[in-house]
Amino acid sequence: MKSTNILKYAKRKGSSPRSSALLEHPIRENCEEIDGNRGFHLKNENLTFPGVTRRIKEVFYPGFKHIDKNKKRPRKGTCSSISIGNRVHSELFHITNCKDKCLCKEPPKKRLHRFTKKAIDKFKEMEITIEESEVMIVSRGMRLGTRLDLVGTMFKGQENESMVVVSIKTGIPGTYRNPQKMNAPLDFLGSEPRNHNQLQGMIEHIILDRDYGIDVQEYLIMYLGKDGVIVESLESWCRSKTNRDNVFSAVSRAKH
Numbered sequence: 392m393k394s395t396n397i398l399k400y401a402k403r404k405g406s407s408p409r410s411s412a413l414l415e416h417p418i419r420e421n422c423e424e425i426d427g428n429r430g431f432h433l434k435n436e437n438l439t440f441p442g443v444t445r446r447i448k449e450v451f452y453p454g455f456k457h458i459d460k461n462k463k464r465p466r467k468g469t470c471s472s473i474s475i476g477n478r479v480h481s482e483l484f485h486i487t488n489c490k491d492k493c494l495c496k497e498p499p500k501k502r503l504h505r506f507t508k509k510a511i512d513k514f515k516e517m518e519i520t521i522e523e524s525e526v527m528i529v530s531r532g533m534r535l536g537t538r539l540d541l542v543g544t545m546f547k548g549q550e551n552e553s554m555v556v557v558s559i560k561t562g563i564p565g566t567y568r569n570p571q572k573m574n575a576p577l578d579f580l581g582s583e584p585r586n587h588n589q590l591q592g593m594i595e596h597i598i599l600d601r602d603y604g605i606d607v608q609e610y611l612i613m614y615l616g617k618d619g620v621i622v623e624s625l626e627s628w629c630r631s632k633t634n635r636d637n638v639f640s641a642v643s644r645a646k647h
C-alpha cells in the first residue's frame with residue numbers, strides 16, 4: 392500500500408485530501424461508540440451524539456412519526472436484504488480492519504457472500520484501496536454521529552490520488568411512481584430510497600467539511616445487486632453550498 396502519511400491534515404477546500412486526513416484526525420482518538428448502538432461519545436469533551444438515521448427521518452421524511460422508545464417496537468425485519476446487508480458489511484469490516492487480529496464480535500464465515508466479492512472486484516477495477524471500514528464521525532453543530540462504511544484512496548494516475556468514501560448498499564433501490572416530496576428545504580425531491588441515500592451522503596459530507604476540515608472529492612454509493620453493481624456519485628444538489636447550508640440549519644434546529 393502506498394504511503395498515505397505525507398499529508399497529515401487536509402487543507403480546507405479545494406484540496407484533494409488523502410484518507411490520512413480523516414484516519415489520523417485527532418477527533419478519532421476521542422470518539423467511541425456507546426454500547427448497544429445508542430450513539431457516539433466524545434470522551435474529552437464529554438458530549439454524546441445520537442445516530443444520523445433517525446434524525447434524517449424526523450427532519451426530512453414526510454409524515455415521520457416519533458416512535459416511543461418504551462413502547463414495543465415493531466417486529467424486527469427478518470427480511471433477507473437486511474441480513475445480507477449485515478453480512479456484507481461485516482465481511483468488508485473483517486477484510487479491511489482485522490489485519491493483525493480479528494476485531495469482530497463474530498468473525499464472518501470463510502466463504503464470502505457474492506455481493507462482497509462483487510464489491511472487492513469493483514474496487515480493483517476502479518483502483519480504490521480501502522483502508523478502513525466503519526469509521527465513526529461526529530458533528531458538533533448538528534449534534535449527531537454516524538459511521539462511514541468505507542474510507543480509502545482512489546488512485547487516478549501518478550501523483551493524483553484522492554480520499555474516497557464509499558457507502559455500500561445491498562440491493563438496487565426501487566423508485567416510486569408518485570413519491571411524496573421530502574420536507575423543506577429538500578421539497579424539490581421525491582421521498583424515495585435513492586434520494587434518501589444521497590441525502591445520507593450529503594450529511595456525511597457536511598460533517599467531514601465542518602468538523603474535520605475535509606472536502607471529500609470522491610463520494611461513491613455502491614449498490615450491490617443480483618445482476619450487477621451500480622456506482623453513483625453524489626448529485627449536484629448534494630454538492631451545492633446553499634443546499635448544504637440549508638440542510639445543516641434544518642438538522643441543527645431539530646436537535647434535542
Ligand SMILES: [Zn+2]
Binds near residue numbers: 484
Ligand atoms: Zn474480524
